[in-house]
C-alpha cells in the first residue's frame with residue numbers, strides 16, 4: 001500500500017470504527033494493518049475496521065451482490081474477522097449516506113452474517129433488521145475473578161454469552177476475556193455480556209468483545225441480551241404472540257431492540273461520522289516493521 005488511502009472515523013453508541021472505503025477491493029488489509037489502524041496511541045484508534053467494498057468485488061460477498069450492492073468487510077481491532085457487527089452496520093449505512101452512495105430510506109447491506117435490511121433516517125436513528133437469534137442448548141458459565149454466573153448462549157450470527165448479574169461492577173475491569181465453560185461451547189471465542197436490570201424491559205450491559213476487548217457498546221450483544229432477557233422474563237414473542245421491546249443501556253448510549261413473534265429482531269440506534277482524512281503512506285509502509 002504506497003498510495004494515499006482515504007479513511008473516515010465513526011461510531012454508534014461509542015462503538016467506534018475506522019472506515020476504509022475501497023469499492024473495488026483493491027487494498028491489502030492484513031491483520032497487522034487493521035491492528036495498527038485501531039491502535040489508540042500509535043494509530044487512529046477504533047474497536048474495529050469497516051472495510052467498504054462492492055459486494056461484486058469481494059469473494060465472500062459475490063453471491064449477495066444481486067441483493068445488496070455494498071459489503072461490510074468487518075474486522076475486530078486485533079485484525080480478526082467477525083461474522084457480524086450490529087453497530088457497524090448502522091455506521092456503515094451512515095457512511096454510504098455521507099458519501100452520497102445511497103439516499104435516506106431503505107437499503108440493504110451484505111455482511112458475513114447475511115444481507116441486512118436497514119432503514120436510514122436523514123439525520124435520526126437507524127434501524128437494522130438483525131435476523132433471528134439461535135439459542136443453542138446446553139449450560140454455559142462465565143467467570144470474573146472469584147465470581148461465576150450461568151450464561152445464556154445466543155448466536156446472532158456471531159457468538160454471545162449473556163450473564164445476568166446483580167451489579168455491573170462485578171464484571172471487574174474486563175482487561176482480558178472472561179473465562180467460560182465448557183470450552184467446547186465457543187470453539188471460535190465469544191463476546192460476553194454482563195447484564196443488570198434497570199426496570200421493566202429495561203436493562204444495562206457491559207460487554208467484553210472477542211477480538212476487541214471491553215467496548216462501550218455492541219449491537220449484536222444488545223440483541224443477544226434482549227433475547228435472553230425476554231426468555232427469562234416469560235416474554236418470548238414466539239410463545240406470547242406479542243413483540244418484546246427492550247431498552248438496552250450500554251456505556252456509550254442506548255439501543256432499542258424489538259423481537260417479533262416470527263423471531264425477527266430489529267435494532268434502533270444512532271450512527272455518527274466524526275472525521276475524514278488520508279493515511280500517511282510512510283506510516284502505512286512502516287506498519288508491521
Ligand SMILES: N[C@@H](CCC[C@H](N)C(=O)O)C(=O)O
Nearest residue numbers: 082085086087158218219220
Ligand atoms: N461491536 C459489534 C460486534 C463486533 C464483532 C465481535 N467482536 C465478534 O468478534 O463477534 C456489534 O456492534 O455487534
